[in-house]
Each structure stands twice: as structure tokens, then as C-alpha cells.
Amino acid sequence: MAGAVNLLVQSHPINSALSLIAVMASLAAEYLLLGAEFVAAVQVIVYAGAIMVLFVITIMLLNAGKEERSKGSRVATLLGIPGVLIGGVLVAWTLLHRSNMQATVPIGALKGDPRDIARLLFRDFLLPFEVTSVLILIAIMGAVVLASRPQAVARGPRKDGG
Amino acid sequence: MVPLSYYLLLSGILFVCGVLGFLIKRNIITIFMSIELMLNGVNLSFVAFAAHWHALSGQVFVFFVMVVAAAEAAVGLAIIIAVYRTRETLNVDQVNLLKL
Numbered sequence: 001m002a003g004a005v006n007l008l009v010q011s012h013p014i015n016s017a018l019s020l021i022a023v024m025a026s027l028a029a030e031y032l033l034l035g036a037e038f039v040a041a042v043q044v045i046v047y048a049g050a051i052m053v054l055f056v057i058t059i060m061l062l063n064a065g066k067e068e069r070s071k072g073s074r075v076a077t078l079l080g081i082p083g084v085l086i087g088g089v090l091v092a093w094t095l096l097h098r099s100n101m102q103a104t105v106p107i108g109a110l111k112g113d114p115r116d117i118a119r120l121l122f123r124d125f126l127l128p129f130e131v132t133s134v135l136i137l138i139a140i141m142g143a144v145v146l147a148s149r150p151q152a153v154a155r156g157p158r159k160d161g162g
Numbered sequence: 163m164v165p166l167s168y169y170l171l172l173s174g175i176l177f178v179c180g181v182l183g184f185l186i187k188r189n190i191i192t193i194f195m196s197i198e199l200m201l202n203g204v205n206l207s208f209v210a211f212a213a214h215w216h217a218l219s220g221q222v223f224v225f226f227v228m229v230v231a232a233a234e235a236a237v238g239l240a241i242i243i244a245v246y247r248t249r250e251t252l253n254v255d256q257v258n259l260l261k262l
Contacts (some may be wrong), residue, residue: 020195023176027202034213039221043205046228051198051235058239059191062246081185088178092171120218121225132229139233146240
């Protein structure tokens with residue numbers, strides 16, 4: 001599964017959105033293997049559903065064609081890519097050599113059924129939950145304001161904020 | 163029984179792919195998708211650690227990360243649409259109004 005995900009990610013045309021959907025789906029399968037059923041369902045619904053539909057609609061709306069190859073900034077090329085590679089190699093080396101390989105995760109170890117998660121979410125994490133609801137409300141309103149036509153914005157905001 | 167480090171390795175690979183895409187790609191939508199890829203990598207490590215320590219709160223954090231990612235995608239794509247309306251391009255090299 002790691003190879004498949006990696007291969008899908010490495011091919012980067014403009015239809016990388018589709019490969020990203022495939023990555024999301026395989027990650028959902030991974031969550032199912034780990035026993036986190038609720039997270040897998042939310043992954044499919046939110047990521048592979050909502051967010052990727054947003055991406056695909058935006059690509060279609062903006063008529064995004066082939067991406068032209070252009071020289072990036074020198075700093076990104078000279079410092080960024082070796083830095084990323086060194087970081088990735090360091091992380092891999094640390095994980096593979098320093099961590100004890102006996103720390104295994106059994107398949108389906110965690111009973112992530114929705115009842116327990118809901119109990120945790122609405123009792124222990126109630127305040128963050130409400131804060132995220134406010135955040136997503138603000139995000140929706142900001143998206144509507146940003147994506148609306150400029151003359152509609154220039155007409156002035158309405159008195160009722162909604 | 164899959165070792166925990168395999169999950170963390172996959173998560174790290176996803177994150178590094180996201181960072182590489184963020185640095186290499188010049189299309190602003192693809193850069194956004196790289197950010198989503200990084201968030202997914204972190205989510206995978208969250209779930210793996212939650213399964214390792216038998217703690218459900220990791221999955222709750224994954225839920226929060228997904229909510230934040232959804233909000234960020236909505237706002238970011240709206241910004242992309244606004245940028246495209248004013249600049250008529252999706253290439254980040256041509257959005258250089260703030261450059262000296």
C-alpha cells in the first residue's frame with residue numbers, strides 16, 4: 001500500500017487531483033485496518049467527498065490546463081529540495097533504527113466506533129468542538145465573500161450579517 | 163501485527179511528498195493539494211499512535227484536523243478564484259505583486 005500511494009503521488013500532472021483521491025481512499029482503507037471505523041468514514045465523506053469535489057470544481061471552473069514548467073526561485077531549488085530530502089532520510093532512519101521494532105499495532109486494535117468517539121467529543125472535547133464550529137462558520141462566510149463577484153462586494157455589505 | 167514504524171514511515175513519506183510538491187509545483191491548485199497531502203500524512207500518524215496507545219483522543223484530533231482542512235480548503239479555493247479573477251493566471255510565479 002505504501003508503494004501504491006507513493007507511486008500515485010509521484011506522478012504529478014494536473015490530474016494529480018485524481019491521484020490525490022486515490023491516496024485518500026487508500027488512507028481510508030488504512031484507517032479501517034487500524035480499526036478506526038469512524039475516522040475512515042469521515043475520511044471518505046469529508047476528504048474524498050467534499051474537499052476533492054471542491055478541488056475538481058475549481059479546476060474545472062478555472063479551466064486549468066497543463067502547467068508550464070518554469071524556473072522556481074533559486075532559494076527553493078538550492079535549499080528546499082536537499083533540505084526536504086535530508087529531513088525525510090533522517091526521519092526514516094530514526095524510525096527504522098531508533099524505534100524498537102517490537103512496537104507493533106495489531107490490525108483492528110482500536111475500537112473506534114462512533115459511540116465512544118461521540119462520548120469523548122461531546123464531553124471532554126466540547127469546547128474545541130464548539131470553537132471549530134465557529135471556525136467553519138467564519139470560513140464559509142469568508143469563502144462566500146471572497147468568491148463573490150467584485151461588484152457584488154463593492155455594493156457594500158448588507159446590514160444583516162446572517 | 164504491523165509495526166508502528168511502518169505507519170509512521172508511510173506518514174513521513176506522505177508528508178515529504180507534500181512538502182516536495184509544495185516546493186516544486188508552480189500551479190497554485192496543485193500547491194493546495196500538496197498541503198492537503200501533508201495534512202493526511204499527519205492524520206495517519208495520529209491514528210497510528212491512537213491505535214498504539216489505545217487512546218481514542220487521537221481520533222478526535224484527526225476529526226478536528228479534518229474540520230480545519232475543510233475550512234482551509236474552502237477559504238483557499240475562494241482565494242484562488244479571486245486571484246484568478248484579478249490576475250488571470252494560476253501560476254504562482256506571475257503573482258509577484260509583493261515582490262521587490
